Amino acid sequence: MQLYTYDGTFEGLLTLLFEAYERKVWPTNIEAEQTAQPALFGQTIAVVTDNDKAARVWKGLQQRLSATALKQLYHTYLWEQPGFEMVIYQFIKLAFDSNENIEGNYTAPCVLQVQQAAKQVHREKHRMEAFVRFQQTTDGLYYAHISPDFNVLPLIVSHFTKRYADQRWAVYDSNRQYGIYYDLSTTRFITFDAAPRKGRGELPAHAKTTAEDAYQKLWQVYFDNVNIPERKNPKLHQRHIPKRYWKYLSEKQPRLLQ
Amino acid sequence: MNERVIEKLSILADAAKYDVSCSSSGGKRKNHNKGLGNAEGMGICHSYTEDGRCVSLLKILLTNHCIFDCAYCVTRKSNDIKRAAFTVQEVVDLTINFYRRNYIEGLFLSSGIFSNADYTMERLVRVAKKLRQEHKFNGYIHLKTIPGASEELIKEAGLYADRLSVNIELPSEKSLIALAPEKNYSEILLPMNNIKEQLVQAKEEKKLFKSAKDFAPAGQSTQLIVGASSENDQQILQLSNDLYKNYSLKRVYYSGYVPISTDNRLPIISEPPIIRENRIYQADWLMRFYGFDVKEILDEHNPNLDLDIDPKLSWALRNRHFFPVELNTADYEMILRVPGIGVKSAKKIVSARRFASLNYEHLKQMGVVLKRAKYFITCNHKSLQPYDFDSQRIRNKILFGDGAVRSPLLTQQLDLFRQVG
């Protein structure tokens, strides 16, 4: 048993790879130091993040992998599911140990796993781009509140920055307690001193413009009228919008009365 | 809130819902002016109707007043319904405010014919122009062209719209004459051809000058109603095939006829032909992405699609002599034709077999539906299917499994309704 710990960052994980190669001691388990349990057998190697080492590993990967594969590897990091570090480690090790590009080698479990994790993350990213709903505050900010399954905020920055170049907006991840904020020139990561509540993130009445309620109502009216009752198909409907996403959607909330 | 706008929206969204297209993909419009919106890349479905269709665009009629009387249409002149009309500004405001809240990708604007074709078309164009010029809107705009509108107006529409559509609705001239007496095929095909020529011209100019104007960069589409008239599936798919080839259409949409009218020129049905519509979409898919020729899918002996099984399986069962396919050596094109193997798994197979000889466990991992595929493949010349069943037997096994229970695979097939643009 060989446990490695790191600080939970992507750079930390790459540093870990570097050190494993240097020591020729291969991990059987990798954990973030914040959550690591002391190992029962064998010792623990605690890696200290070193940006130079991380950069060297990344550079090596750039020579061996396509941009798509690098992106998928980063997505696997944002996936955050138990064991993701080992999957990344196995993938990188296979990439360094093989003479040819390993990307299409779906006979290797880690290649398939990276591909599948990346797919899940990509899907959640896409869903957040689709199902995020902004509410306009009295000071003109468009605000949205989300709690995605995976850590996708870094991935949706570019989409919303391109789309809403002429309005101030913010998206806040209430699970991971940080957000992204665009101030009409750049988009930055932000945290709040008092973390906003979880849940739908409906703005309090005094913080909302009157137009906000009006447009939420109009959207409900629209949604209710595009439906063709003769074709009703609740199963298909839920397959497209699983219930856990309904909390974001104003069309899925009780009807606003006049 | 203006009560009147709420009422208009409910009437004019309801009247527009039978146009099934809601795609916002294929656009190339970037947010180039620090304005609002971006329509490059794939479209996004921001919601789904309770019948499972993608909601991507604010899809409304400008007005449901109409001087025509097409039998299959709720908006027809003789129908006794509430009428309403938006102003240009109202449509612009709704679009902008929905877009800012991330409800939509853009606008799909159509209309009944108010007063005359050009009068109506001119207003549709004005909405698009205002959005682009006054509001620096770079979201997606789909405009329906009004039958009989002048070439100049259609040309202008293409300057602001991402997509234009001319709906054929009825799959043959005979049905058109019977059900929409004020319309005729040549009047429908003429603007379609105009748009096609404009598209070609704009593309060539773009090659020469970077600054050349865009013309409907997401191309044109049309819609056919299925089940309101007597055409068989072969006639419908043949027409689509011609439209894709001769008019370079991006998409043909199919809309299962929803019984909305008791007009005696229309068939009496109690519910829309959803399964048939779904099979036609699958066949359309085979023509566009799987390399099938329309004549392979249907012919004189088989003029209609099998409602119980999908058209790819149906083709495979009629063409057993092409099978089994050895997955370690077969061409990509042939692998794609195996029931239970889609585009993604086919690509994975071709890529992975360079590294190792594939076995059935690999295939399962890559997403191949072996329950279906096993009758049509070998892997290292091994088959999972020791008996040489005849086509009828395979069909029954896939449909009903080994017991008598209806296969969940089939149900899955039925509600699979694809929306990719």
Ligand code: SF4
């Ligand atoms: S012209 Fe269009 S809106 Fe008018 S009745 Fe015919 S199909 Fe309906």
